[in-house]
Each structure stands twice: as structure tokens, then as C-alpha cells.
Amino acid sequence: MTVNALKEFLLWSTAINYGVLFLWFGVFVFAHDWLYRLHTRWFKLSVETFDALNYVGVSIYKIGVVLLNLVPLIVLYIIS
Secondary structure (H helix, E strand, O other): OOOOHHHHHHHHHHHHHHHHHHHHHHHHHHHHHHHHHHHHOOOOOOOOHHHHHHHHHHHHHHHHHHHHHHHHHHHHHOOO
């Protein structure tokens, strides 16, 4: 795999993952009650627990995107 192909792969991967993050955030903000009702069919959760779990999930996902996609992409742009 060439460096240019790897840069393109990481760029698309970062863009798609940030799209997933924006979608998750949008659904969480604009369809919170629907999403809460959907999840409480399967799990007994309070609203506070549901909000905390989503916050932690978004945070972990974002950290993963930054560490595994964005940082290597920036490094490749710096060294090439």
C-alpha cells in the first residue's frame, strides 16, 4: 500500500467516522425521547443513566477516531 493510498484511506475513514458521530449526536439531541423509549424496551434505565451512557459512548468513540484515524493521518501528512 502506498503512502498516498493510506492517506486517502485514513481521510475517508475519519470523515465517515465523524459522520457517524454527528448522526449519533443529532439523534440523541433531536430524538432523545424516542431513543430512550426504544432502549428502555430492553433495559431498565433511568434517563440520567441513559444520558451518561450515551455521553461515555460518544466520548470513547471520538477518542478512538482521533487516536486511530486522525493522528496517523496528520503524521503521514507531516512526514511526506
